[in-house]
Amino acid sequence: xxxxxxxxxxxxxxxxxxxxxxxxxxxxxxxxxxxxxxxxxxxxxxxxxxxxxxxxxxxxxxxxxxxxxxxxxxxxxxxxxxxxxxxxxxxxxxxxxxxxxxxxxxxxxxxxxxxxxxxxxxxxxxxxxxxxxxxxxxxxxxxxxxxxxxxxxxxxxxxxxxxxxxxxxxxxxxxxxxxxxxxxxxxxxxxxxxxxxxxxxxxxxxxxxxxxxxxxxxxxxxxxxxxxxxxxxxxxxxxxxxxxxxxxxxxxxxxxxxxxxxxxxxxxxxxxxxxxxxxxxxxxxxxxxxxxxxxxxxxxxxxxxxxxxxxxxxxxxxxxxxxxxxxxxxxxxxxxxxxxxxxxxxxxxxxxxxxxxxxxxxxxxxxxxxxxxxxxxxxxxxxxxxxxxxxxxxxxxxxxxxxxxxxxxxxxxxxxxxxxxxxxxxxxxxxxxxxxxxxxxxxxxxxxxxxxxxxxxxxxxxxxxxxxxxxxxxxxxxxxxxxxxxxxxxxxxx
Amino acid sequence: xxxxxxxxxxxxxxxxxxxxxxxxxxxxxxxxxxxxxxxxxxxxxxxxxxxxxxxxxxxxxxxxxxxxxxxxxxxxxxxxxxxxxxxxxxxxxxxxxxxxx
Numbered sequence: 001x002x003x004x005x006x007x008x009x010x011x012x013x014x015x016x017x018x019x020x021x022x023x024x025x026x027x028x029x030x031x032x033x034x035x036x037x038x039x040x041x042x043x044x045x046x047x048x049x050x051x052x053x054x055x056x057x058x059x060x061x062x063x064x065x066x067x068x069x070x071x072x073x074x075x076x077x078x079x080x081x082x083x084x085x086x087x088x089x090x091x092x093x094x095x096x097x098x099x100x101x102x103x104x105x106x107x108x109x110x111x112x113x114x115x116x117x118x119x120x121x122x123x124x125x126x127x128x129x130x131x132x133x134x135x136x137x138x139x140x141x142x143x144x145x146x147x148x149x150x151x152x153x154x155x156x157x158x159x160x161x162x163x164x165x166x167x168x169x170x171x172x173x174x175x176x177x178x179x180x181x182x183x184x185x186x187x188x189x190x191x192x193x194x195x196x197x198x199x200x201x202x203x204x205x206x207x208x209x210x211x212x213x214x215x216x217x218x219x220x221x222x223x224x225x226x227x228x229x230x231x232x233x234x235x236x237x238x239x240x241x242x243x244x245x246x247x248x249x250x251x252x253x254x255x256x257x258x259x260x261x262x263x264x265x266x267x268x269x270x271x272x273x274x275x276x277x278x279x280x281x282x283x284x285x286x287x288x289x290x291x292x293x294x295x296x297x298x299x300x301x302x303x304x305x306x307x308x309x310x311x312x313x314x315x316x317x318x319x320x321x322x323x324x325x326x327x328x329x330x331x332x333x334x335x336x337x338x339x340x341x342x343x344x345x346x347x348x349x350x351x352x353x354x355x356x357x358x359x360x361x362x363x364x365x366x367x368x369x370x371x372x373x374x375x376x377x378x379x380x381x382x383x384x385x386x387x388x389x390x391x392x393x394x395x396x397x398x399x400x401x402x403x404x405x406x407x408x409x410x411x412x413x414x415x416x417x418x419x420x421x422x423x424x425x426x427x428x429x430x431x432x433x434x435x436x437x438x439x440x441x442x443x444x445x446x447x448x449x450x451x452x453x454x455x456x457x458x459x460x461x462x463x464x465x466x467x468x469x470x471x472x473x474x475x476x477x478x479x480x481x482x483x484x485x486x487x488x489x490x491x492x493x494x
Numbered sequence: 495x496x497x498x499x500x501x502x503x504x505x506x507x508x509x510x511x512x513x514x515x516x517x518x519x520x521x522x523x524x525x526x527x528x529x530x531x532x533x534x535x536x537x538x539x540x541x542x543x544x545x546x547x548x549x550x551x552x553x554x555x556x557x558x559x560x561x562x563x564x565x566x567x568x569x570x571x572x573x574x575x576x577x578x579x580x581x582x583x584x585x586x587x588x589x590x591x592x593x594x595x
Contacts, residue, residue, distance in 0.1 A: 061515065140557050145563045149570050165577045172574050173526050175566055177517050180533035184510055187553075191503075194548055226530040421543060455575055 009098040011074040013065055014081040017055045017089050017129050024051035025122035032115040044118040044321035045459075050095035051122060055129075059090040067420075077197055079135035083488030087338055088265040094343040095257040096125045102353040103200060103250040103458035107424075108459040109361060110158065114271060117157055121254060124150030130263030135273075136225070137186035137196040138265045144182065144230065147262055148175050151255060151422040160361070162490060167246025176228065182226025198274040205277045213281075220275055224285060228272075230263040231319045232312075234292040244312035246279045249359050250365075253352025255317050257345040264322055264341060268277035272329050280331045290419060293320030294426035302433050307355055307366045310433060311348075315431050316345055324407040324423060328414040334489040339482055343399035343474060350467020352387045353460050354381065354474030370452075373445020378454055382441045384468045391471045393434040394427055398475035402482065424451040466470060502543040502590045505518075510536035523575050 012019075014317065024047055031038045062088050065072070072081045105118055127146025134140040152175065156168035192215040193204045210216055232240035244252045274284060297316030304310040322344075325337030358367055358374075366424050375382025391398035404427065411420040456464070474481045509532055516529030538557045545553025 138559055142559060142563070145566065149566055153572060156574055161579065163582050165574065165581065168574050169523060169578050172571055173517065173523065173530070175535075176527075176530040176571065177514070179563075180510075180513070180530055180537065184533065184537045184540065187544065187556075188535050188554075190553055191544040194550065196552065219539065220495050408591075 008076065009074075011072055011081070013058075013062060014072060014074050014079055014133065016058045016131070017093070018126050020051050020054050020058065021122050021126035021129065024048065025119050025126065028115045028119045028122070032119075038113060039115045041104060041107050041113070043173040044115040045100050048100040048118045048122060049097045052093040056090055059086050059093070062086045062089075065450070073135055073199070077199060078139045079130075079133050080135040081133070083263065083490060084268070084338065085333065087135040087342065087484065088261055090127050090347050092125060092128050092258055092261050095261065095349055096121065096254075098346060098349045098353070098466060099250060099254040099257065101459040101463050102253060102349065102356055105460045106248065106250045106356050106363070108457070110363065117154065117275045120150040120154050120157070124148075124154065124254075125258060128258050131262040132159060132265035134266055135198050135269065137189065137198065137270070140181050140270070141179070141186060143262065143266065144179060147259065148179065148230075151175075154251045154254070156242060157251065158248050159261050161246075161248075161363075163246040163250060167243045170239055170246075171243045173435050176224050178236070180191065181222050181229070183225075185219045185222025185226060188215050188222065190219075192216040192219055198269055201274045202276060216278070217281060220278070220282060223270060224282070224289075227263060227267045228289060229261060231267070232316050232321075233289050233314065233319055233323060234296040235295070237293070240290065240316060241309045241312040242472050244315075245306060245308045245366075247336065249308065249352055249356040249363055252311075253349045253356070256311070259341070260315070260319065260322070261335060261341050261345055264326070264337060268326055268334060268337060271326050272334060283327060283329070286323065287416075287419060290320050290323045290327055290424050293317070294423045295320075295429070298426040301430065304433070305368050306422065307358075307368055307371070307437075308435070309346075310368070311351065311355070314433075315348065317426060318392070320426065321404060321407055321423060324411045324416070324419065327419065328407075328410040328416065328433055329388060330410060330414055331486075331489050332413055333407070333410040335482070335485040336403075336410040337383070338477075338488055339406050339485040340403040342481060342485065343403045346467045346470045347399065348456040349390050350464050350471075351385070351392070353463040353467065354385045356387070356456055357381070357456050357460050357464075360452075368440060371437065371440050373441075375441040376445060378456075381454070381456060381464070384464050386438050386441055387468050387471060389434045389438050391475065392484030393431050396475075397472070399471050399478065404480040406474070406482065422474065425475040499543050499547045503541060506536045506539040506543065509533075509539070523578070528574070530567070531565060534560055563568050 013367065028044055028047055059432055062081055066086065068084055089178040100118060100121065107117060124147050130143035131140055134143055152172045155171055156165045158164050170395045186196055189201060193201045195201055227237040271282060282436055294317055297313050301310050301313030304313060322337055322340050325333040325340065358370065375386065387398065391400035394404040408420045408423060513529040513533035513536060515527050520526055540561055541553040541556050
């Protein structure tokens with residue numbers, strides 16, 4: 001007797017983005033093993049950009065599917081297709097294409113050969129996209145690990161640099177520690193609610209009153225701590241400045257954009273969809289995280305003299321702002337978070353593209369002094385950096401302004417006036433170092449820096465251009481993107 | 495003789511605590527690494543215990559995922575430790591002095 005195996009029904013449109021990135025990664029891996037000669041860097045870059053472009057096309061069809069059929073879950077309800085995941089996937093696809101172009105120029109300049117960079121970047125991206133779509137704590141854990149394991153190696157990809165290997169070890173140990181805490185939290189939530197599925201947890205919590213909520217609170221708190229490590233929220237941020245500084249600059253740009261999008265998307269889903277009925281329990285914890293993250297991030301950035309460390313602390317400050325939308329826990333908060341991620345990702349990739357270019361051969365010139373008079377020597381490069389910095393500051397007519405406005409409005413909407421004021425205060429502190437850096441760009445330069453014009457390779461120039469155009473376009477005209485973010489959260493799975 | 499499920503949960507919590515304490519206090523990268531593995535195994539024990547008390551297969555299958563992830567982490571982690579060791583001939587994190595947190 002031959003037993004028949006029932007195949008699970010899988011809605012493939014939902015998981016196509018993950019399959020594309022995994023497929024591209026495996027394709028490059030096999031191609032590099034089969035090819036007699038070394039795979040050219042430009043080939044690997046083209047494959048990555050094509051994978052990102054294909055994903056953008058798929059997200060268009062996913063969006064149309066949503067319009068017709070609404071939210072879909074598949075693979076035993078563990079993976080979800082909703083507006084939030086579609087938009088987050090599109091953000092990641094854009095960011096990974098931009099980051100790949102920056103890495104291309106960097107690899108050529110530094111003589112880093114081989115397809116490994118893009119293979120690992122593609123695999124990491126697949127993990128990040130899986131996190132945005134995950135509707136089960138175990139799938140979030142898998143996405144997190146796929147994302148992180150690639151990144152640990154990417155940080156150490158330039159084997160000539162001692163500090164990269166050390167940063168990688170530090171990132172690995174703290175990342176593994178955070179993952180273990182996260183999954184222990186998931187185990188306790190499983191014990192408290194009987195499932196690891198986020199929709200089931202939400203349903204269980206909505207229809208039952210827990211007599212002893214200790215297990216649930218402990219589990220939720222541990223899951224939050226795990227996420228706080230990944231998004232570098234204070235007091236779990238210690239690794240971030242060292243890793244940002246030690247990693248090759250294009251990898252730092254990749255981390256700052258893609259990890260943030262993936263981790264925040266999963267965090268939103270856990271807090272708003274899974275534990276949404278218990279929001280009153282989590283709000284004080286999130287409130288403390290937001291206050292510490294915004295204020296400490298901005299304050300510690302002020303004395304920094306290294307551009308990469310400064311941006312690391314600045315990204316901690318931004319993580320605090322994005323957390324405000326999660327704290328609000330409303331549809332408006334979710335839309336604000338999505339808008340913030342959509343605008344922050346291209347801005348930060350373009351900023352790190354300029355840092356990569358300025359780093360010069362050896363990727364070592366990262367002191368703020370080396371930026372003195374940049375806008376006088378190279379007006380376009382200097383002006384681009386000024387626009388990107390002002391956007392991160394939150395200046396009007398850049399995307400940063402509306403992004404900050406949206407999260408603060410969402411906070412005030414949810415009775416968080418004090419929180420909004422503290423975040424504004426931190427933005428004022430952050431303004432001091434962004435403005436100081438901008439002033440340095442336009443300052444009179446000494447003679448010794450006159451000769452050091454940096455070469456801007458073509459692909460990096462494209463990335464910087466795209467970043468600046470997006471920043472200004474949606475800064476002047478945020479309407480369409482804000483509407484998209486609102487529509488996306490309408491389709492947020494309840 | 496039957497052992498109450500809570501004993502297993504307490505044992506898992508203690509193992510997890512030992513692991514977390516080890517990561518935070520030990521200075522050898524390899525020992526820190528073993529402590530992370532200990533934490534993951536404590537999680538496995540927790541999952542299996544809950545799965546047994548609830549007669550739910552989900553928790554037991556989760557353990558396989560965690561074991562696979564732990565194995566993948568070992569591969570990457572040892573690679574990084576070896577890369578650092580080649581430079582330094584030491585796995586103590588105190589001697590990682592290039593970056594001052």
